Structure formats: structure tokens, C-alpha cells
Amino acid sequence: MIIRLLMICSTNDYKKDELERLKNVLRDNGYPEHIIKKGIREGEIVTKNIIKKQQQPTQTNAQIPAPTKKRTMFFTLSYYGHESDILAERLKKISRKLLPTIQLNIAFRKTMTLKAIFLPLQKGKDESRSTMKLVYKIPCKDCNISYIGETGRQLTTRMNEHQKDIRKNTLTSAVAQHANSKSHSFDFDKVEKLAYESGWRKRTIKESLYTQFAYGTCSLSNGGCDGNATCSIGQGNVVVCTCNPGYVGNGTTCQGICSLSNGGCDGNATCSIGQGNVVVCTCNPGYVGNGTTCQAYFRFWHCVQNNMMGAVLATSANTVAKSDIEGATVVKSLTTTAELHTPPLIYPC
Template identity: 50%
Template sequence: MGSPLGPILADIFVTNLETKLNKFSTNKPSLWIRYVDDIFCLFTKKQDIDDFLERINKWHKNIRFAKEEEIDGKLAFLDVLVIRDNTTNKYVTIVYRKPTDTNLYLLYDSNQCRKYKLGLIRTLVIRILLICSTITHKDNELTLMKHTLKTNGYPDHLIRRGICEGEVIVNKINNKKNNQQQKTQTKQNIYFTLTYYGLESTILARRIKHIIQKFMPLTNINIAFKKSFTLKNIFLPIQKGKDKTTKDKKLVYKIPCNNCNKYYIGETNRDKPTRMKEHQKDIKNLSDSSNVVKHAIEQKHTFKFDQAETLTFESKWNRRVIKESLYTHQSLDQSLNDVKFKLNVFG
């Protein structure tokens, strides 16, 4: 399940499998609810659960379903704890926490954007309000959440604000379910990422949003922040050691011609010696896709591969290609290769 496609493929596969459930005429669960590969079923006391489990385990040779039965009228399904109330003959749902839960969340003192900390509170509130089926359980969970957030350093005013915003979102969700009508979204969503350095990053994001709303009213820009300076970035290179060869890779280079003032400008993700060997191999094999080979054949010239010059280093491919194009444009037709990106700055 490590691949991003894992849950999607698992959902498609199990969806195809559970179509066989329609062939069951007897000993069939009265309720079958599935999320990816987790299934919640309801059986009557007269039904044989072991027989049902044995039958569905024959659906595919590589699939083996395991069962987990209720204990004292309680059964956990994902992050929901389902409780069977025999007195009222109803089911009650509350938030389920694993025995290993430590109540440790994003600390308020951590170097993260404030909106993420507020978003954490909203998420916890939404989960509580949507999962808990009774007012009593909702109040108990909210009280526990407040205590946990205070332990993680969150101030009271931020907790109150998060609770209010979470309640507003839940009300909107419930209203949409009741009306069964969702408003069509006319604005175009654009997602943008900024590196988080502190309050300055938040101010910059706010200004960008203001400018976009002013000049592009039909565009809704969503700005997210990524971490820049973490303990992992500090200590992991020290622990594992740095790869000294990486500093000689991902570059823009220039190869001068040995017989005229022309030269070739290129970019590579590898180191320069490896790329030079590839050019020499192309000349030997008379590759028709190389400008170096074309010049060598038409003019009968040779190149000074041992005098190839590194113009700049750039780790990102798109920036590296743009820099290659800039150097090519500045060559005043001395370069053998064409400009890959004809930017507006070139005229």
C-alpha cells in the first residue's frame, strides 16, 4: 500500500470481488459496509459467521479475510467505535482510539504555520461532531479534546475559535445532505506552494491572495506551506554522510569546437565526464539526433571535450533548461544548439 495508487487499486479489486455477494441466497449479512479493504457487517444470532467467512475466502486465492467480533457489545471500525445498546435496541457511535494512542498532536510551539494549527483543531472538532451520535458523547469528546490540546500547548482562545469554525463546517455539511443540492463552483481553483520561514511567509501569502482576488475575481488561490528547516534535514546528512559526487551533477555545460569559434551548450542530470563520454559515443556511432555529431560531420571538425566548461549548477530540471536557453540566447549565434524555451524576454 506504499504507492499512491495502492488504495485505488485495492478499492477496484475488492469492488469486483464483492459483486459475488449478490449470489448469496442464505447466510448473507443484513449490512455490508466497506472502506477500501475494511468491511463492517451485521449478522443475526441465527446466522453462521464462520461459514460465511469460509465462503468469501474462496473468492480469490490471494485474499484472506479475517474477522473481529464485538466484545461486550462494542466493535471498532476505522476510527469509529460502534456500541450496541440492548435496552433501546439501537447503535451508538463514538470516536475510537487505539490503546497505543498518546494524545500527542502538532505542538503549538513548533515552527509551523498558524493556520495548520488552527486546521488541526477544526479537523478534530469535525471528526467528533460527525462520528458521535449523541449530544452527551459529543460533549465528552470535546472536553477531552480541549484538555489534550492544552497539554500540547494550545491557548484557550485558539481552541474556542477552532471549535466555532468546525461547528460551522459541520452545519454546512449537514445542510447539503438535507437539501441534496450543491452549488456549482464557478471559481477556478489554483494551488500554490510556498516555503514556510515564519510570519513573513504568512504575510506574503495574504498579499498574494489579495492581489489575485483584486485582478482575478473568478480565481480562487489556495496557498500551502512546506517545511524548510527540520531536524531531519539537520541530522540525517550528518548521520548518513553526504554524497560528495552530487555537487558535480545537474549542470549546464559548454563544449568548444577545436577548429572554429562555435561551441555546444547543453544540460545534464549526470556529471560532466559521463556526459562527455556520451557525446563522444554519439560521434562514433554517427547519431543523427545530436547537433555535436551534425557539426562534426558537416564541417569535419573536432571538439575539445577535455576543455568542456561548467556554466552553472541547477538541481531542478525546468530551471536548468531555462538557464541553458538563456546561455544559448546570449551566445550571439555561436552556439550549435537551438533555444529550447523561447521566452518573452528574448523579444
């Protein structure tokens, strides 16, 4: 794609715009930043070489190999029955969408072979297959996300690096950022080897496929985020859950602000979320205050003709109407006029 883009775009500005667009598409599809960068660098080198060849007078354009032939990639999965068939179909579907130039061939591996049971590991070959050039998964102990990565070196070396990043809180490490920002810890005792692949390019493709398929995708159960959170894919393909406005929590669990201690409002106030997602506290009818503190507000009344006195809970602080008294329950019966507030509300009886 990069080679095509660099060859077709005629001006540098146009190239720049298209490269930016391509990067965004790749990012949206969960490709890690370093892979995108490396891909672009390699594309630039290949393009330069093609242009050089085109300029040599002895060669014609027809000699440049057509990039249309599909490359075949093998993917081996452990076979666990019907679920494995479904998994294979989904992986193929993702690959057709993301990598149209690659033909993905999926083969199943028996979960336990006689060789695996009875024969010792072949020195070198089998040993290296199990310890290096791997796509791996590290689960988080405290939430249901996992980090998926790849390494060409020894798996243990890479794990030590991840642990060091967490200790140093390295900003560019997705593992460190997840662990430290949420106070979660990754389970390095349960690191899973997802796939072996000797070639770097194929390994990163497998890494992306695994990430897309199961873990770093928001399309499956909102990525493990709360229903009131927004799921996004952060650095290193790690799912990032952010509570929606009006909700608080770690993203895996989000609670409405008003459901926690009435959002800081008084017990006699109603909590709601206003514009700009600010908590709004409104005193309930019969109470006055700023919402954080609300006090019962009485209207005192005196019916001179029948010498009746009393107090009712007001429905509002500023207006007084006959209906306030008639419709309200008398909360306090007064016996002397001295108890009346000054000036009392004269009830026209």
C-alpha cells in the first residue's frame, strides 16, 4: 500500500496527506505505532529502488514484478473442536479485510501428540521454538484485559524488560502505563505463548490478528469496559476504558456520579448532571439552600378571624399563595402568636 501510494502521488504535499490518512487507517485497525513506522520506512526504500530501476535505460517497466500475487501465510492453531473451526473462520475473515494481499492458510495442530509426550525436545530447534520468536499474551490480574506483544528474542528477556518498564513507569510502555495508571498488576507467571513465527513481518501480522481477534478490540463486549464507558485502543494495542461523562470509576466499572453519596448534594436535594457534565444539586420542594446544604423552610400563617395558627413546609422560598397553606400538611401547630415569625403570613380565612 505504501509503495503504491509513494509511486502514484505526484506532489510531496499530496504524498504527505495520503501517508497521514494511511497511518490513521492502520492505527484505527489496531496496528502498533512501531510497525506502521517501520512499514513506511521499508516502503520508502523499496520505492526508491523501483524508481532507480525505472530510470536505467536498459530496463523496461515490464520487468518490474507485478505486486498482485498473493503471499501465503501459514497459521497454526491448537484444535479443540468446533470452537477452533469458528476461530479459524473469524481469523480468515479479519485477514481478508485487513490484509488483502495475504492468503491466510490455517492448519490445526493436535493438542497432544505422541511425539510431544514421548520424545524429548530436539536440542536447538524445538527449544528455540518454545522460548523465542513468539507472539505472547500477558494477562492483567485485576481486570480482563491482556497485553499482546511479539518478540524475536528470548521471551524471558522481553518479560524482564516489561517488568523493568513497570518499575520505572516508562511512558512509552503500554504495559507500564496500564499497570501504574490503574494500580493493576500483570500476571507474569501466566504469560501465554500464542504463536511461533521466525519472520519478523509475519510475526507482527500474527500479533495484530490476535489483537484484533480477541483482546484489543472494542467490538467484543465493549472491550471488557463498563456499559457506561467508552472503549478505545491505546498504545501497544491495549484496550483503554474511559467512564462516560457523568460517571466515575476505573473504566471497567463506572458508577453514575449521582449514585455515589448523592453526588455530594444534600440528603434533601436532587442530584442531576447538567451542561458540561457538572453535578447540579437542587433542593427538594419545601427546602431551601444551595443544593449542597438544604434546610426545611416553613411558612407561618395566622388566621385572625378563627384565631388559628400554624406552619407548613413551603413549596418555594419566594412565593406565597393561599394554595401553599390550603394544599399543604400542617407541620407545626402554634398555640401563641409569639411563635409566629415576623411578619407572619396572614391567611385570608
